[in-house]
Amino acid sequence: MKRRWPKIKHFMQHPDEVQKRMFTKLVELAKNTEWGKKYHYKDIRRFEQFQERVPISSYEDLYPYIERMLKGEQNVLWSSKINWFAKSSGTTNARSKFIPVSRETLQKCHFRGGRDMLSLVVVNKPDTRFFRGKGLSVGGSLSPNPHWQGTYYGDVSAVIMHHMPRWAQYLRAPSLETALMPNWEEKIEAMAAEAIPLNITSALGVPTWTIVLFKRILEITGAKHIKEVWPDFEIFVHGAVAFQPYRELFDSLAPGISYMETYNASEGFFGLQDDLSRDDMLLMLDYDMFYEFIPLSEVDKEHPQTLTLDQVELDKNYAIIISNSSGLWRYKIGDTVKFTSLSPFRVKITGRTKHFINAFGEEVIIENAETAITAACNATGAVLNNFTAGPIYLGSQSKGGHEWIIEFAENPSSMDTFSTVLDQTLREVNSDYDAKRHLDMALIKPVVHNVPEGTFYEWLKQRGKIGGQIKVPRLANSRVYLDEILNLVNSRF
Structure with missing residues (x-):
């Protein structure tokens, strides 16, 4: 885990170099896809060309391509085979979204984010008890894709869990069978039953559902707090919603533990709290992801101005635009952030463009x-x-x-x-x-x-x-x- 830290420090110190490398790599790998041919990726050498040729896309804009991918077509938005889709929660509208997940995104983004999370725990807590026990993962479920045999979709957490390497499966609980159960109420009961006898040292999940699980465990055991059930429990890794409103409740459920925030979504893994004494997150720049940012004043314009990292300013709200190794090109993920540091680049999530x-x-x-x-x-x-x-x-x-x-x-x-x-x-x-x-x-x-x-x-x-x-x-x-x-x-x- 410690070997990764110098590479993290490299992109902290040389962000422009790393982002240019990400941009060049993505365009090169996609030049022979249908999308790449449409926008002449083979001739793109500079970001300005990319910006001029390729439109900013919403999910609705990309859905005709994604729908074909759901039906088995390949080499549409991305060059490698896509068999997995992250199904979004659909909180901004009633319709679910299906985000393609390539093997490159799994390996170089989601898995790298998970490994970096462990690395930063070690950096922040050299005497950590993290590896003495198991990490409790509160995740989602998977379903076969009815449109094409051999393809699947589900919560991004479930897609990640299904593909985890053996060493990572060993470090986590509950069993994969329990973690991927589709009925959430039954899953809470099964997770509690499996986890109580184990030495759980950490938990990873959305705060609201982790609270439900912890409360159920305390009901079953009669313990006053989680540390009575798992004495080595030391850190909760959270994301998806703001944690501050839940902090006091967590402090009562699991007193004396540390907290780490992650910025992980269906579209990719974007940020990690690299310093547990701060309340912002390091923007991860070498995850097969190229970033652009739209000032909030430009969001609703037909042709908004976009900025690269070297152009953003502190304490201003920006909508995030990504291009990644699953074929999301200049894609509006719907989140807004502000930069709290420009060296290195750290952000806070400030909301949703539609919330x-x-x-x-x-x-x-x-x-x-x-x-x-x-x-x-x-x-x-x-x-x-x-x-x-x-x-x-x-x-x-x-x-x-x-x-x-x-x-x-x-x-x-x-x-x-x-x-x-x-x-x-x-x-x-x-x-x-x-x-x-x-x-x-x-x-x-x-x-x-x-x-x-x-x-x-x-x-x-x-x-x-x-x-x-x-x-x-x-x-x-x-x-x-x-x-x-x-x-x-x-x-x-």
Whole structure:
């Protein structure tokens, strides 16, 4: 693991060189694909040519090509054979997405990311107990592709687990059979039963579902916290959703452990928390991935300006554009980030390009919401389970506002104080929101619902969205999620 550290330091110190190498490699390997011939990759020598010829693509733009790949066609977007697809959770719309996963992406991106995660644990914790036991992986499931025999799709975590080398399988728990079970409720029970007798030293997963598993283990064992079950448990590696709102709950479930954030998605592995004393992530630059960034002000333009790493600035929000070794070309992954360091390049995830509230020009992004809800929890002693928020539309006799549905593990000391701090913090971190809130002219104080524990689980279950990679949409610019959840609460609780 330590041998990898000098290579990580190399791309930290020479980012432009490494990214140019990634760009040249990707274009060269794809020049004889259908896509490469369409855009004359064989003649591309400079990024500016690539930028001029190749359009920025959404999933909808690439889907006609991906659909053909799902039906068995090869050499369409990428040169090597593609038999695996990562099925996204579809949190921004009802339709699932199927992201092609090549062997190069598995080896040079996802697996390299996993190995680098272990390397950085060793670098940060030289006396680590990580390898004394097993890592508990909370993952998803796989299904045969009905369109073409011999191909499969599933959560990216499940695709990765299925292909893990033997040494990595040895380090993890539960068994692969249990980890890939399709029924999530049965899987929680099976995972708990398998894991309790083992020496678990770490866990890897989405915070929300890891909490469900840990709570079930404590119910079965009668232990007060996870360290009573596994004394050597020392680190939780998390991703997919912001961790800060869950930090206090994790501290009570597993006191004294360390945390490491990863930036891993269906489209690839992008970042790792290289320094556990910081709250940002190192952008990983040698993962068969070439990066571009769109300033947030340009996102909705037909032909937005894109920047390379040498052009980005600190503390500005950018939408990420990637080109990778699975044939995603100038692809909008939907995330927004800001750079917290330019030497080396470190980022924080600030939200989604489609997950925001902007019904009144307030442009509230996920980072704003998570900062505000964390402040409100801290001020009232509340512990969060889950939340979502959306707009209250202007009516003929009413003003507009925001409506929050929040499920607490521990209720706030005062809901009125919670709502006030939430509102005040949003005003502090978002000047557009503050302007709309001035004298209640455009927006009234947020309406906050404290819903019973289990509400979000039941809602996801009704939508057929139970799984290790499924996330509650934090913000929406419509009332679809709000109305569904409130109707559930009124009918079930």
